[in-house]
Amino acid sequence: MGxxxxxxxxxxxxxxxxxxxxxxxxxxxxxxxxxxxxxxTFGNWDGPPREARVTVTPGIRRAGGFMQIQWWENxxxxxxxREIGGLEFRFGREEANAxxxxxxxxxxxxxxxxxxxxxxxxxxxxxxxxxxAVIATWWAAVKASDERLLNAQDGLP
Amino acid sequence: xxxxxxxxxxxxxxxxxxDDLPDEPLTADxxxxxxxxxxxxxxxxxxxxxxxxxxxxxxxxxxAVIKRVTVPKSATDVADAAAVxxxxxxNTLKDLITEGIVQRRETTAxxxxxxxxxxxxxQQVHQLAQSETLIDQIQRVKAELSTYTETYGADSPEEVLxxxxxxxxxxxxxxxxxxxxxxxxxxxxxxxxLREAKANLPGHRQQTESTSERAxxxxxxxxxxxx
Numbered sequence: 001m002g003x004x005x006x007x008x009x010x011x012x013x014x015x016x017x018x019x020x021x022x023x024x025x026x027x028x029x030x031x032x033x034x035x036x037x038x039x040x041t042f043g044n045w046d047g048p049p050r051e052a053r054v055t056v057t058p059g060i061r062r063a064g065g066f067m068q069i070q071w072w073e074n075x076x077x078x079x080x081x082r083e084i085g086g087l088e089f090r091f092g093r094e095e096a097n098a099x100x101x102x103x104x105x106x107x108x109x110x111x112x113x114x115x116x117x118x119x120x121x122x123x124x125x126x127x128x129x130x131x132x133a134v135i136a137t138w139w140a141a142v143k144a145s146d147e148r149l150l151n152a153q154d155g156l157p
Numbered sequence: 158x159x160x161x162x163x164x165x166x167x168x169x170x171x172x173x174x175x176d177d178l179p180d181e182p183l184t185a186d187x188x189x190x191x192x193x194x195x196x197x198x199x200x201x202x203x204x205x206x207x208x209x210x211x212x213x214x215x216x217x218x219x220x221a222v223i224k225r226v227t228v229p230k231s232a233t234d235v236a237d238a239a240a241v242x243x244x245x246x247x248n249t250l251k252d253l254i255t256e257g258i259v260q261r262r263e264t265t266a267x268x269x270x271x272x273x274x275x276x277x278x279x280q281q282v283h284q285l286a287q288s289e290t291l292i293d294q295i296q297r298v299k300a301e302l303s304t305y306t307e308t309y310g311a312d313s314p315e316e317v318l319x320x321x322x323x324x325x326x327x328x329x330x331x332x333x334x335x336x337x338x339x340x341x342x343x344x345x346x347x348x349x350x351l352r353e354a355k356a357n358l359p360g361h362r363q364q365t366e367s368t369s370e371r372a373x374x375x376x377x378x379x380x381x382x383x384x
Contacts (some may be wrong), residue, residue: 028183038331047288047297083173144209
């Protein structure tokens with residue numbers, strides 16, 4: 001079925017997530033760009049966004065990366081991090097996974113993006129809290145320059 | 158203004174390059190995104206809740222939670238999600254009902270709360286009506302809608318969903334965006350009408366002249382665009 005399970009995109013939740021990143025990271029947020037249609041180019045125009053791409057710095061192994069964020073009205077979300085040099089990971093919630101072997105709240109780890117591990121981030125709404133959890137686990141990895149700390153319950157910053 | 162509909166730029170959806178980052182990237186010492194004492198905190202979720210409490214008031218958290226509640230919830234559930242006491246949740250929800258932001262539903266067993274759908278809709282329409290690029294946005298969403306109707310040979314995403322065809326994951330993504338675009342189009346049309354109505358209010362002319370803002374009826378556009 002896919003992310004969102006066919007429900008509409010939640011533009012306000014995307015906006016709240018970016019605001020949370022900006023508030024927490026300050027100058028660590030280098031740039032914010034948005035897509036306004038499904039296949040649109042990332043940029044800064046008027047209107048409700050379908051997807052956000054936030055350039056954050058520093059990074060885990062290199063200088064920084066893109067954090068791409070989407071939310072759907074059924075509560076599904078995806079936080080996809082891609083760093084210079086090819087390191088990537090993704091946290092997601094996908095309701096439709098309930099009828100599969102994959103966990104609803106899952107983590108695609110670096111070096112094995114097809115794997116669906118149980119996510120360390122529990123609960124769902126609101127986007128502010130989920131974003132703070134993503135920041136916390138990413139920051140633990142950034143501080144230690146070690147992506148193995150991602151999605152680790154005991155890898156506190 | 159609407160060139161985001163052109164083919165994706167190289168690198169879109171890809172990894173960043175050095176050009177995407179500042180000339181002098183920050184180090185972990187330059188940023189402190191988690192200014193909360195993590196001592197005694199057991200896991201990342203508890204930590205996130207503490208960080209959220211640190212950066213917001215109880216009222217802000219209750220508003221953030223109830224804003225996303227479309228299926229009615231109890232005050233206990235709202236309190237849990239907002240990391241506040243149940244008494245605090247009840248009191249703030251009561252205030253939000255008075256403000257027209259929240260609706261209360263009494264059942265025989267308990268009281269349930271959700272965001273007021275009309276308030277939520279009007280908020281979005283009001284926000285769009287402030288935009289100076291309303292016409293550009295309407296054109297953008299109309300173009301997107303026509304790609305879906307042409308691709309699927311159907312007038313609505315529901316028509317595709319009830320058909321016999323088995324939808325792929327990509328097609329479900331199309332359905333999500335199609336629904337979103339339909340809703341955006343409805344909001345944008347309402348925003349356009351709201352501006353029209355405002356332009357006819359007494360005193361509006363003087364106000365717009367003084368701020369040199371153009372009122373929508375004088376906008377040089379083909380009005381069929383909002384049909």
